[in-house]
Amino acid sequence: MTGPISLTAAGDCFITRRLPEQAPQAAQLKQFLSQADVRFANLEVTAHHREGTPSPVSGGTWAMAAPDVLDDIAYYGFNLLNGATNHALDYLYGGLEATERYVRERGFKYAGTGAHLADASAPAYLETANGRVAMIACTSTFHDSWTAGEQGRDLPGRPGVNPLRYHTVHRVSRADMEALRQIADKTDVNADANLAVKEGFLPPPEGKTLKLGHMAFEEGAPGGTVRYPHAADEHRLMEKVKEAKRQADLVLVSIHSHEMEGEDKARPADFHQEIAHTLVDAGADSIISHGPHILRGIELYKGRPIFYSLGNFIFQNDTVTHLPPDFFQKYQLDERASVADALDVRSDYGRKGLGVNPDVWRSVLPYWEMEQGELTALSLYPIELGYSLPRYRKGWPAFSRDKNTLEHLQALSEPFGTDIIIHPNGTGEVKI
Known part of the structure; x- marks a missing residue:
């Protein structure tokens, strides 16, 4: 290592549209993100040219976008992507395999899915000027049939996600x-x-x-x-962390988890907290979580940051271009209905759902530094995603100076004993 490793992370990138040309807000974010050695994002969509078959179940919306949206993810500067989500097999194996291909063609380091369990659970390694970084990725939110399977002595493994049951x-x-x-x-x-x-x-x-x-x-x-973690999944994740710890300067674990405490989406489930602590004990240097599309608190456990949810970075689930018949049938719509008709009915014509929840449209970008495995600084930069815009325009991130976002995160982090200072310029700092 030649110095501290700097990291930044974005939450869910549910991207279904191309970035507008000459977007100054995107350029500002690109400049900010480029300062970090490690630039993580959660890829919340499958990216392919209808190369998969719609699954009979989905993560809520059958999440598909054209592969060129990945060029916009690259424009922002992200170099490390999570693929293990509740949407990873919305288009079954064809969509999974095509997404992996298009992601890797663009040079991203990518983890959490694979042709079998060994691939899905394998660490991804990112080489930076200041050290080597490993990431293991998993999800606790998925259909049972989406679990990646182990290779047999005489049978191939099953494609899927690295599960955290x-x-x-x-x-x-x-x-x-x-x-x-x-x-x-x-x-x-x-x-x-x-x-x-x-x-x-x-x-x-x-x-x-x-x-x-x-x-x-x-x-x-x-x-x-x-709730408590599945023993085999817990053991596999611990072993992968221990392996990566011997092969890299820093080890990150990405956890996609929608599960909550009771009916409070802002509170992580008990097993989520338990596995996060267990993996830090095993050697993980940071836990990066995402999934519920809203912010959750930040914990410093043994000096390692645990982000229980980073909310959204890009959120465009209302501009998917295709949906299977299953979606229309769910809302009692016939074959003449359009995607716009289905989205209208789902949201009760803009009166309910994620589109009208202001917490979905605000988040933070953390920026932290670690030296010899120790956290030395952690700053927080609020963003907003255009809550008041029409659904076909909202969802792109921009820096925000609204202190309410950080005050909200202060309250969410207080139960974990985390102290967040809000500076006059609208940024935050976690007291180490």
């Missing part, structure tokens, strides 16, 4: 547990699972957990819901 257990009182057992005995809610165990298609249940359909309950106090 989790278990959910609902803790209830003894009286509630007995009531649930009675429900299970009096109904056929567990009939399929019970028969599968008898016939050997499922292993017998372990421990004192009661399954009720797809939900698991256990007796305990206090009552509530707890």
Whole structure:
């Protein structure tokens, strides 16, 4: 290393339009981002010329854009991209493979998906003037069928995402547990699972957990819901961090996670916090999270920054050009309906959804420096994405001097013990 490694990171890039020519706001952001050695972004769309088949399920919107939007991602200066998201297989294997091809043709370092689990979980390495940086990427939000599969001795692996699965257990009182057992005995809610165990298609249940359909309950106090990481996924991620730690000066982990605490989207799920701490303990130097399309708090754990969500950098989910019949059928629209018709109905004609949530349209760009693995500085630069504009124009980022964004982030970060100073020029600084 010849000096401290500087890093910046953007949240979700749900990009579906080309950047306007001679956009001064984009030039300002490009200049800012170019100062950092590491310039991370989360790629929230598949990028291809309809080279995939629409999946029967999607991340909400079937996220597809023409590959040339990647040239605009490159214009901003990003050099490290996450691919493990809840949209990665919106267009199944064809869309996944085409996106990977177009991304790598443009020279991005890219992680989180692959032809099999070994590829999807492998670190991506970025060479910088001040040191080598590794990134491992995963997602906790995805359809079960999208999980990348391991290679067999005589069969190929399955393309997909590097998964961060989790278990959910609902803790209830003894009286509630007995009531649930009675429900299970009096109904056929567990009939399929019970028969599968008898016939050997499922292993017998372990421990004192009661399954009720797809939900698991256990007796305990206090009552509530707890989630914890899937043991195999946790182990694989830890081993990849330990491997990368021996091969690079800094190790980053990208986590795409929509899961929340209760019904509060601004609070990360318990398993998200647990795995972030575990991976820092294993050697990760920064955790960069994204997914819920809003900001979440920042934590400094053992001197390493954990960004629980960086919100959006580019958000244009209302200007996709194509949607499969499944989307139209979901909103009771026939084959004569257009994409604009479907988007109108989904948003109740602009009265609900992400488009009317102001938190979706404000975020921050962090800029931090690490030397010999230690955090030495962390600054925060607010951005806004055009909340008041029509849906076909909003979604491009610009620097903002609105102190409300940083005050909001202060409040979100306070439970983690993080102190954010807001400077008169509208930027923020995390006290190290």
